[in-house]
Amino acid sequence: MKITGNKILITGGASGIGLGLTERFIRENNTVIICGRRESALQEVVDKFPAVITRVCDLSVEAERIELFNWVSDNHSDLNVLVNNAGIQQWMTIADTDFFQRAKVEITTNIEAPIHLTSLFINLKSLNTIINVTSGLSFVPFTKVPVYSATKAFFHSFTLSAQHLLKSKNIEVIEMVPPALNTDLGGIGLHDAAPPVSDFIASVFQQLKEGKSQLTFGFSEAMVKASPEDLKNAFNRLNVNQG
Helix, strand or coil, X not given: CCCCCCEEEEECCCCHHHHHHHHHHHHCCCEEEEEECCHHHHHHHHHHCCCCEEEECCCCCHHHHHHHHHHHHHHCCCCCEEEECCCCCCXXXXXXXXXXXXXXXXXXXXXXXXXXXXXXXXXXXXXXXXXXXXXXHHCCXXXXXXXXXXXXXXXXXXXXXXXXXXXXXXXXXXXXXCCCCCCCCCCCCCCCCCCCHHHHHHHHHHHHHCCCCEEECCHHHHHHHCCHHHHHHHHHHHCCCCC
């Protein structure tokens, strides 16, 4: 993937990793479009980076995903990069009375939405790159977030297939595999002790410049390289005293 001169759509681009990507891609002289559910959050990004283009969109709603694609097709038909970043993380147990309802929301946002967007945006003639944001938990689940971990494992598998299947359309598919970072994913304060987003962004951009198709950092790098025994041990360490 070239680093500059792109027109990029970043889902969930107003906070966390999405905001970090937005800031860096702008600094690298790209045109950036971000979408999210909250207009106020999008406006905060525009106040800081006036060049950012925004679109209010609830990606959990199929009709709004279609509207987003049609809007891009009509107004930004030269878009060449899609970043499937938006996701939610629910801390819960299977015994919770609202478990299934919350799980459905997580599955819709983390699986159905990016798969649907991928199927839509590959119809843009200009599209040449898709970046899918998975997780270190794609490889070893954290049982406090059982459905989140499973959705990211699914998305990792789908990304591997997409890398193969979209070669014929000359679309590069890149997997970005973050570890836990200091964001509000899952709830405010849950990840305060985790590494800063800025360190992760600096690392993955260096890997992009090196032409890598799987971008890792810290814990996620270790999990990608782990043996079956390493993964078993990591699972036990992550989930000690859980359940």
